[in-house]
Amino acid sequence: MTFTRTKSGLxxxxxxxxxxxxxxxxxxxxxxxxxxxxxxxxxxSDELFHHTILNIFSPxxxxxxxxxxxxxNVDTYAKKIRDGDIRNCLLIYDSDYESVxxxxxxxxxxxxxxxxxxxxxxxxxxxxxxxxxxxxxxxxWNKSAFHQTxxxxxxxxxxxxxxxxxxxxxGINLIIPxxxxxxxxxxxxxxxxxxxxxxKRLIEVVKSQLRSVDDALRLEIRSLLRPLISTQLVRGHxxxxxxxxLIVRTLKKIQIxxxxxxxxxxxxxxxxxxxxPLHYLEKTAQTHYSKQQxxxxx
Numbered sequence: 001m002t003f004t005r006t007k008s009g010l011x012x013x014x015x016x017x018x019x020x021x022x023x024x025x026x027x028x029x030x031x032x033x034x035x036x037x038x039x040x041x042x043x044x045s046d047e048l049f050h051h052t053i054l055n056i057f058s059p060x061x062x063x064x065x066x067x068x069x070x071x072x073n074v075d076t077y078a079k080k081i082r083d084g085d086i087r088n089c090l091l092i093y094d095s096d097y098e099s100v101x102x103x104x105x106x107x108x109x110x111x112x113x114x115x116x117x118x119x120x121x122x123x124x125x126x127x128x129x130x131x132x133x134x135x136x137x138x139x140x141w142n143k144s145a146f147h148q149t150x151x152x153x154x155x156x157x158x159x160x161x162x163x164x165x166x167x168x169x170x171g172i173n174l175i176i177p178x179x180x181x182x183x184x185x186x187x188x189x190x191x192x193x194x195x196x197x198x199x200k201r202l203i204e205v206v207k208s209q210l211r212s213v214d215d216a217l218r219l220e221i222r223s224l225l226r227p228l229i230s231t232q233l234v235r236g237h238x239x240x241x242x243x244x245x246l247i248v249r250t251l252k253k254i255q256i257x258x259x260x261x262x263x264x265x266x267x268x269x270x271x272x273x274x275x276x277p278l279h280y281l282e283k284t285a286q287t288h289y290s291k292q293q294x295x296x297x298x
Contacts, residue, residue: 010022010080021063027047058298157238165233
């Protein structure tokens with residue numbers, strides 16, 4: 001819809017879709033061409049997540065969620081909304097590492113994800129277990145072992161992510177984002193999916209480049225990173241890849257086809273989340289989104 005390029009068009013965008021509030025969020029609308037071709041209006045995964053969250057804590061409004069790409073694109077809409085004094089729009093940003101490495105502050109009529117991105121808030125141990133329950137067809141499987149493995153994988157990738165943020169603050173490029181694994185080798189043969197040797201390899205990269213970092217600065221950065229938890233440190237696509245890998249490996253153990261498409265696994269999880277979001281959303285994330293929506297005036 002090209003009429004969002006003008007202030008008047010943006011103001012009337014919600015009327016076109018017969019909603020109260022138009023939401024512009026970070027995320028790539030990979031279904032845009034499909035919707036245009038077939039005249040459909042299918043929500044992307046991130047749009048569905050945001051729609052569900054808004055309906056939980058602010059159910060008295062109708063929303064149209066539109067993924068517009070990067071933070072820079074959302075900022076473009078923010079300027080138009082501010083300059084045009086438009087009241088029926090909302091912005092949703094990924095938290096990323098903004099709270100750690102910059103002083104950027106979101107506008108009052110905007111929200112942020114609780115975790116690094118929506119995937120971090122979405123992929124919890126609970127939802128992984130429910131997906132396995134459904135795709136296993138009711139077969140018995142070892143939930144205790146899965147939970148232990150989940151926690152181990154979470155700890156290992158969180159530790160590596162903490163190191164990555166530390167490096168970024170110091171101008172060291174530790175993990176190069178070439179693909180969804182973001183430079184981290186995920187091994188299905190390793191209990192935690194990230195082997196001890198892989199963790200050691202990445203840490204050795206850091207040690208070789210940290211000699212020039214001031215000790216006082218090093219301690220200051222560590223104090224900032226220490227209280228952050230996995231959802232706030234691990235990149236969203238990487239966290240999703242780990243969770244789906246854990247699901248696939250568990251299904252393989254109980255002799256379920258390990259070649260299940262990623263989209264199928266994600267869609268099952270999205271269906272579960274939409275049906276009962278408060279069961280899967282962590283309490284801290286619930287508190288965060290409730291406060292964010294109140295602050296945004298919803």
